[in-house]
Amino acid sequence: MDRKQCCVKLSVQPSRGLMDEKFIVLVQNALPGSQLTIRALHQCEDGHSWEAFGHYTADTTGTINLSEDPSIRGTYSGVEQMGLLWSLRPIPGSKPGLRMRKKNIQTPMEVTISVYQGHQTEGFADLVPLSGVVVERWYMAPGVRGFQLQKVDSPQPFFLPLGPGPFPGLLDLYGLGGQLVEYRAALLASHGFASMAIDYVNSKFTIETGKMVDSQYFETAYRVLQQHPQVCKSRIAMIGFSFGTSITLKMAIYSEIIKLSAAVCISGSHVQPVDGSVEEILRFSYKNAGKTRFSEKDEKIWRDQLLPIPTDPSLKADVGRLQCPLLLLVGEDDQSCPAQESALDIKEMMAQAGNSHLLTVLSYPNAGHLIEPPYTPHTRSSNFRTTGMPEKVMYLWGGQTVEHSRAQEDAWKKILVFLRENLYGGRNPTLFSHL
Amino acid sequence: MRGFRFIRGTMWSVTRPLLQECTLTCYRLLSAMTQAVPPILSVTPSRALVDEKFQVLVENLPPGCPVTLCSLHRSEDKDDWEAYGHYVSDHRGVVSVSEDLSFGGTYTGKEPMGLLWSMRPVPGSRKGLRLRKINVCTPMLVNISVHSGHEGFRDRTPLASALAERWYMAPGVKRIDINKQGVQGTLYIPPGPGPFPALLDMWGGGAGLLEYRSALLASRGYVSFSLDYLWSEYLSADVEFKYFETAFNIIRNHSQVIPDRVGILGSSLGSMVAFDLTAYSTIIKPRCIVCISSNHYHPPGTTLKAGFKILSKHFHKAHFDENNHMSWRSFALDLIADPSNNVEVGRINCPMLLVNGCDDQNWPTVETAEEVARLLREGGKEHLLSRLAYPGAGHLIEPPFSPHFRATKFIILNSKEKVILLWGGHTKAHSDAQEDSWRKILSFLQLHLYHSPSVKANL
Numbered sequence: 001m002d003r004k005q006c007c008v009k010l011s012v013q014p015s016r017g018l019m020d021e022k023f024i025v026l027v028q029n030a031l032p033g034s035q036l037t038i039r040a041l042h043q044c045e046d047g048h049s050w051e052a053f054g055h056y057t058a059d060t061t062g063t064i065n066l067s068e069d070p071s072i073r074g075t076y077s078g079v080e081q082m083g084l085l086w087s088l089r090p091i092p093g094s095k096p097g098l099r100m101r102k103k104n105i106q107t108p109m110e111v112t113i114s115v116y117q118g119h120q121t122e123g124f125a126d127l128v129p130l131s132g133v134v135v136e137r138w139y140m141a142p143g144v145r146g147f148q149l150q151k152v153d154s155p156q157p158f159f160l161p162l163g164p165g166p167f168p169g170l171l172d173l174y175g176l177g178g179q180l181v182e183y184r185a186a187l188l189a190s191h192g193f194a195s196m197a198i199d200y201v202n203s204k205f206t207i208e209t210g211k212m213v214d215s216q217y218f219e220t221a222y223r224v225l226q227q228h229p230q231v232c233k234s235r236i237a238m239i240g241f242s243f244g245t246s247i248t249l250k251m252a253i254y255s256e257i258i259k260l261s262a263a264v265c266i267s268g269s270h271v272q273p274v275d276g277s278v279e280e281i282l283r284f285s286y287k288n289a290g291k292t293r294f295s296e297k298d299e300k301i302w303r304d305q306l307l308p309i310p311t312d313p314s315l316k317a318d319v320g321r322l323q324c325p326l327l328l329l330v331g332e333d334d335q336s337c338p339a340q341e342s343a344l345d346i347k348e349m350m351a352q353a354g355n356s357h358l359l360t361v362l363s364y365p366n367a368g369h370l371i372e373p374p375y376t377p378h379t380r381s382s383n384f385r386t387t388g389m390p391e392k393v394m395y396l397w398g399g400q401t402v403e404h405s406r407a408q409e410d411a412w413k414k415i416l417v418f419l420r421e422n423l424y425g426g427r428n429p430t431l432f433s434h435l
Numbered sequence: 436m437r438g439f440r441f442i443r444g445t446m447w448s449v450t451r452p453l454l455q456e457c458t459l460t461c462y463r464l465l466s467a468m469t470q471a472v473p474p475i476l477s478v479t480p481s482r483a484l485v486d487e488k489f490q491v492l493v494e495n496l497p498p499g500c501p502v503t504l505c506s507l508h509r510s511e512d513k514d515d516w517e518a519y520g521h522y523v524s525d526h527r528g529v530v531s532v533s534e535d536l537s538f539g540g541t542y543t544g545k546e547p548m549g550l551l552w553s554m555r556p557v558p559g560s561r562k563g564l565r566l567r568k569i570n571v572c573t574p575m576l577v578n579i580s581v582h583s584g585h586e587g588f589r590d591r592t593p594l595a596s597a598l599a600e601r602w603y604m605a606p607g608v609k610r611i612d613i614n615k616q617g618v619q620g621t622l623y624i625p626p627g628p629g630p631f632p633a634l635l636d637m638w639g640g641g642a643g644l645l646e647y648r649s650a651l652l653a654s655r656g657y658v659s660f661s662l663d664y665l666w667s668e669y670l671s672a673d674v675e676f677k678y679f680e681t682a683f684n685i686i687r688n689h690s691q692v693i694p695d696r697v698g699i700l701g702s703s704l705g706s707m708v709a710f711d712l713t714a715y716s717t718i719i720k721p722r723c724i725v726c727i728s729s730n731h732y733h734p735p736g737t738t739l740k741a742g743f744k745i746l747s748k749h750f751h752k753a754h755f756d757e758n759n760h761m762s763w764r765s766f767a768l769d770l771i772a773d774p775s776n777n778v779e780v781g782r783i784n785c786p787m788l789l790v791n792g793c794d795d796q797n798w799p800t801v802e803t804a805e806e807v808a809r810l811l812r813e814g815g816k817e818h819l820l821s822r823l824a825y826p827g828a829g830h831l832i833e834p835p836f837s838p839h840f841r842a843t844k845f846i847i848l849n850s851k852e853k854v855i856l857l858w859g860g861h862t863k864a865h866s867d868a869q870e871d872s873w874r875k876i877l878s879f880l881q882l883h884l885y886h887s888p889s890v891k892a893n894l
Binding site for chain 1: 473479480484578592593596597607628886
């Protein structure tokens with residue numbers, strides 16, 4: 001029997017982890033100095049396959065440790081402990097414009113990690129690996145309970161940590177993608193926040209009337225969250241992504257009912273009609289549809305629609321009136337939203353109003369629009385259908401993979417620390433040292 | 436002596452009210468806090484294999500606050516098992532089970548995994564219980580919670596909880612029922628292309644078919660076959676012997692197994708079968724064997740059940756301890772004193788690892804290991820043998836962080852009579868032995884089954 005075949009041992013620890021936890025990939029008992037390829041393969045819920053790989057050389061003890069040893073080339077290079085996840089991309093021959101988003105968060109993302117002889121770049125399906133393991137990546141920690149909270153309009157997914165509580169609450173808003181995203185709320189619940197993912201795009205009202213819901217929809221969600229016996233009434237925050245930022249700012253500043261302890265805004269803008277309804281805010285950004293550009297690959301670039309940042313205060317949410325801490329996350333290569341320009345203007349407005357001590361801006365060079373939880377593969381452009389539009393079109397989100405992935409990792413840690421400080425009180429980030 | 440007791444009594448009468456006052460203050464603080472937010476309890480990793488460590492951390496407590504960390508598990512038999520440790524938070528309001536000391540409870544001192552290995556049935560449970568997972572496709576769920584104060588912590592609702600999943604099976608491990616050529620058992624196959632080294636895994640008498648160790652071994656890279664071997668009545672010892680040889684060959688011939696890298700792992704009665712097969716078989720050659728709680732008692736020409744009948748004739752000589760728990764150790768020592776009763780282990784030609792507890796009250800396993808050493812030495816083969824003997828450990832040496840069972844209910848095979856058998860061991864020492872021996876067993880298997888030059892005996 002081939003000694004090489006018998007020797008190589010591959011292990012990934014932990015084999016079952018949360019999506020934001022690091023793992024250690026270790027190859028042992030390889031021939032010293034041998035060239036090996038370590039590859040990750042994942043099949044999405046929609047049937048598409050994604051892969052990542054790195055080329056390594058075993059050391060004198062026949063070991064490769066991904067947290068210490070560099071990948072010479074592959075879908076990532078250098079010492080990249082989590083490169084096998086964040087550099088995942090559709091396998092050659094896949095249709096363009098794919099994006100990885102998990103719908104069913106009750107089951108884990110399964111990734112098969114294998115080690116192959118030599119430095120391979122393609123044709124993995126025809127090769128027999130030396131060794132392989134399966135790794136599970138979960139959005140939900142054990143004990144987190146996911147259920148539907150009944151609302152006026154429609155039930156909303158709600159994730160409650162285990163234990164008596166009471167827990168600080170979170171209202172989680174994604175963008176206009178049309179598909180309800182629960183995974184971030186589930187992951188935040190795994191860190192101790194009672195999180196409600198608000199589906200404002202597919203509400204009964206919107207489906208019936210074709211119009212966007214209004215403030216009352218979000219205020220009702222806030223009330224329902226507050227009234228839950230295991231939620232701390234006075235410690236509720238809102239986290240909004242993309243268009244979700246516009247809603248978050250609107251609620252934080254103008255709502256008489258919603259009183260937030262903190263707000264997190266990712267890849268968004270404050271440019272919107274002052275105290276406009278949600279419908280009006282949406283129409284406002286579509287008004288400038290003529291400003292849409294196209295990249296050389298014919299991808300839609302949306303960022304100019306809100307530019308230049310207006311000087312007219314009636315066209316911007318009045319951030320000078322904010323009374324809670326605000327964390328702004330910006331990808332400097334965001335091609336969908338002028339998040340960086342907006343952040344600069346927000347800073348100026350708050351400095352003038354005297355509440356800039358509430359503001360923290362995290363701005364990431366070469367990060368794009370889709371700032372997701374850590375190790376989510378970077379999507380520079382994808383097929384997307386926005387609310388009110390009939391067809392899916394290729395949109396450019398921006399970002400360079402390495403920097404974007406670093407941004408996701410850093411941003412998440414800082415979001416958790418920010419939420420912990422403002423909702424739990426105290427500054428003890430020891431908990432996140434393993435992330 | 437009286438003087439000391441007086442001093443100790445006085446100190447206690449001073450410190451106890453102080454501790455109570457401290458607890459009350461913290462409790463009040465915590466109550467006020469819990470109107471707002473509770474402490475934060477985390478277990479990392481929350482999903483792990485049973486032989487992996489975790490870190491339990493509590494944050495957001497008031498500083499210098501006495502708390503109790505508690506673990507609770509409901510077994511498949513619906514019994515509740517618990518462990519707890521008394522801690523005091525530091526100036527930041529943090530308790531770290533990995534770093535801090537427990538001052539009382541089911542374990543004391545710096546014990547990162549104390550909440551698991553020191554588990555025992557909750558007060559009021561049935562006697563003589565043993566914790567074993569039968570369905571290994573699901574995890575063992577352990578609820579970890581933090582309570583305010585030390586004494587009487589159970590009367591108060593927990594401040595925070597977390598759930599830990601402890602798995603015997605890694606993702607991708609396959610479980611296959613085997614019923615082939617008359618052989619019954621369960622096969623576990625690691626994920627990956629294979630082929631893999633493999634193990635024939637045998638437990639002792641009275642346990643039924645236990646699969647968890649095989650599941651764990653497969654999670655560590657070995658095809659492992661948990662063999663069911665006490666369900667049948669054999670006509671003769673030869674027929675029974677063939678059963679084991681057939682089982683070994685089923686593994687050896689499996690498409691996912693490297694045929695010349697198959698070992699045997701046996702515990703208690705299973706270790707006797709390991710010795711027997713390796714010493715006498717002309718058709719199977721294990722690459723190496725591991726014997727936990729070594730037993731080489733096998734009167735020639737007897738089946739296992741017949742051998743057990745012979746053993747039971749000596750039960751009247753069994754020693755009963757102060758709790759009326761039955762120990763076989765002393766009469767067993769007499770039995771094995773006669774070498775004609777025993778497997779001729781001197782005939783074995785492959786590497787062997789023997790793992791035993793010095794406080795084994797069920798079987799003279801350490802003496803057995805010494806005898807094995809002596810016989811091998813006579814044959815110039817002592818280099819094949821590695822022995823681990825753990826002071827304070829008992830008979831039931833399980834995977835790491837499993838609770839310790841000093842005595843449990845046992846059904847005497849032939850008579851169906853229930854007794855409580857004394858296995859021995861003292862919890863802390865026994866748990867250390869389980870943790871240390873597992874690492875060494877894996878290391879031994881890795882050496883001999885994953886990459887060994889062949890070790891030939893000097894004949």
